[in-house]
Amino acid sequence: MTVNKDDKKSLWIRTLDISQNKLKQFAQLWSLQTLTDLPDRLRNLWQQLIGSYWFIPTACVIIGILLAPLLVTIDQHFDRETVRDITFAFTGDDDAARAIMTAIAGAVLGVAGTTFSITIAVLSMASSQFGPRLLRNFLTDTPNQLVLGAFIGTFSYSLLVLKSIHKYDVAFGVPQLAVTFAIIMAIVCALLLVYFVQHMVHAIQASHVIQNASNDAIHNIHYWYGSHCDIQHQRDIEHHDVEQFHNWPSMPIYPPRSGYIQQIYLESLITLTQDYGGVIQIHVNLGDYVTDKNVIGYFFQRPTAHPNNRQKTSTPQLAVVPRAPDGVFWQRFANCIRIEQRLVHSNDIAYSLGQMTEIAVRALSPGINDPKTAVNCVQSLTSCLSIMMRCQPPSPYHFYVPAPNDDASNAEVKQQRLAILAVVTHTPKISDFINTSLGEIRRYAAADLMVLKALCQAMVNLNYARVNSAQQQTLLHELTLIERAGEENLNYQELTDDLIAMSKQAKQFILSDDAQHRYFDYVSEFDAHIRKALQTQSR
Template sequence: MRSTLLKLADDLQGSYWFLPSIMVLAAIALAAGMIFADTHAVSGWMDGLPWLYAARPNGARQVLSVISSSMITVAGTVFSVTIAAVVYASGQYGPRLLSNFMSDRGNQVTLGTFIATFVYCLLILRTIRSADEAGAQGGFVPNLALLVGVALALCSIAVLIFFIHHVPRQLHINRVVEDVGDRLLAGIRRRYPDFIGAAAPDRAGDDEPPPIPTAFRLDASAADAANRALIAAPSTGYLQVVEDEALMAFAREHDLVLRLQHQPGDFIQEGRTIVEAWPPERYDEASAASVTKAFAVGSRRTALQDLRFLIDELVEIAGRALSPGVNDPFTALTCLDWLGAACSDLARRQLPPPLRMDADGALRVITHPVTFETYMERGFGALAQYCAGDMVAALGFIRALGAVSLGCDDPGRLRLIGDHGERLVDLARPRLAGFNLEQVILRAAQLRAALAEPDYKRRLRDSAAWFGGTG
């Protein structure tokens, strides 16, 4: 159930109609409240302020008519500008970044402000009546409501000025990359809150791992491998949320071991196995709904639990920037800086083991192994082929690896960082030549030599000339 709510909240945040709809409902409630206040003589204090008091119904109608007509016109313009910005972002940065612009609060509030002001003025306008109108029991001008309408118009002008500033700022490539990088860092801190000590492995503690059921082992016989229950995916799409607590509670309640076949971000197909349960005799088909409710499936990948998605966005922006048609290595450097910051943060953190135990130490859930190598390969491994053909990008690539090293204390992870530098050199040899290739080889060798020393962090910090990319 919680996974469904998380998916719903993410869908609403990324929708372009939800927040404006809430603001329209608020405008309707405000209009009703202002009319109630005016009909109960709450606006009597305005009698002594002639410049606030609109005594003539025709004048009040004209004011509200001008405000409402201008608001709906500007709302249409705002919508057109937003669509144009979305189309530009899709073509320039990649279609996966569309959700970032659609979920932008500034655009949603701007559209909602103009539509809400229009609806408010429209509702107030229909209550104004002259004394000589047919069926009218005396004239009525809601002065307090009219004053609020003028105030909303002034606020709308301020919002329009903000929108004119906000749209080009949001389309600036550094702002786009910063938004992705900030969400990636926040996701890392949220999913992996625990830090590791010096030379700590990915698996917490030194205890022996619990035995894995024979049915789940790679060397299991055909008969043993068949001794497990298969739970099918509820629908087709991308796995967005996995409710770990619900799966753990279910496995503990039924004394089962569950093995997940997929992780958030994977594409699953209805009817295909998503979870395996052992022993099968303790699992019944009536309980399948309890398991499948722990998974939320949607039409697109999201960053709710899928850090790989955000890394892929940085890789996509950098890859497009380094394409022959764009040839913008400095945008790639910006992506490498944020990717280096994210991997440096990951290097300091304890990643959860794939074997999840309950409070009694019994194995309950087996997940996909998520390691530091997984994220490094997803980011730097994917970008190496693009950076290898450009000296500026290649040097930035090595500099980013150095930044990751400064946050790392594990020898195995340090070797992995050095290996990525060597892979870049291997890819650069057939694509670069002369001075450009020599510089890349030199920087990679300097990184490898520094990582081989016990005081590698000091050496990297002292090598500011090459580490900072200025030498």
């Protein structure tokens, strides 16, 4: 197969473009405009590294490459008589050392291939049973990466130690400590193989996968939702700009490219708005797909006579005058939003909840037909949603608070706090999360009484965590939809009557004043008849 000069030239051009883009991203990471969001950017970079299957094994290989010459050097300066006093240390000749290192290198490499084959088989099964979105949970499983890294790290270490064994150098030809460490690592690898098999058996269980997805969702919920209400932020929201900025001159904002929105760096956006004197409103959420022609928000320019345009700066009597967005504005805005070509893991709550929803939907498919797994997903989703209902949701309003002057007292700073509206984001409501998680399961479980009754019980359980009447109305609306889905899709009238009776009892329970202090126990008409008959006989 021949490659012409044009193909080689295009290959070099593509390679050069990729290298330039990587260097540009690295330069943007350390630019002055993005230093305020540097922890978030580094965290995203770390998640990308952990999400790749090569990072930890590569680190283990590097450790093995560094340990081999280090231990060989220590061997050359170590007293051999002291080594012989160690009972478990290797004290053989060079032929025995070479045989042991060859056996260890060959064995661990073969076992590494076996573990890799098992991992590929598990990934294939997880993709078909749980969904392709769950593959990242298996790839980022740290124990799996550590086991594979220990095997190939021991292999690279054994090869380098084997190279340092010399046949005719009697004094320093056999690195006894290095060979002893290789034997210890071989025993550790044997134990890790047993642990790997046991770990994979538990990892492919549906309950374990659901629990990991639930823990990931709870982590993201705590990242966005607060445990208490920020009183000062509530006072800032009363600023007149919150109601009036929609009347300012506006300009549509377009994304820099097509893809999925993975991260919005708010601190960089706030800095950008202050440099151009305006407010940025974002209408999209994390995980949304946009094209380069989509309008994802607006930039509202502050009027020239606005009081916030006359701020004290480092230069006395220098006014910050609003200016229209230019080319630099759009370049900086492109650095404030992270867009990927594929949907990857991020701090998106909807993405984490969608993993459990996808497991439930696949479990309800005719090919799998596992309603118990769907019920487990409903219960895990209920736990996550109840935490969201009890916590303080994130505010869509983000302000720029100038640093106070050094000559101002603390009392004056508190009294004259200046908060300038900078960014307005779109925050999903709890009803949106319920509709995209439990509501999606309801649409696929319309003909399964077990899952529908589990959804009714989920509404009752969520009622214990509600804090306002809007959440109560959301739960009642969802119960109505569950009841209607059963009426139109259940096969037998008895099943429909059972679901309707449970839905009505759940509605009455939610509407009662002391519902959050009572226990809900659904009793069907048949069970009530049996209980009454048993009580009559006992008399």
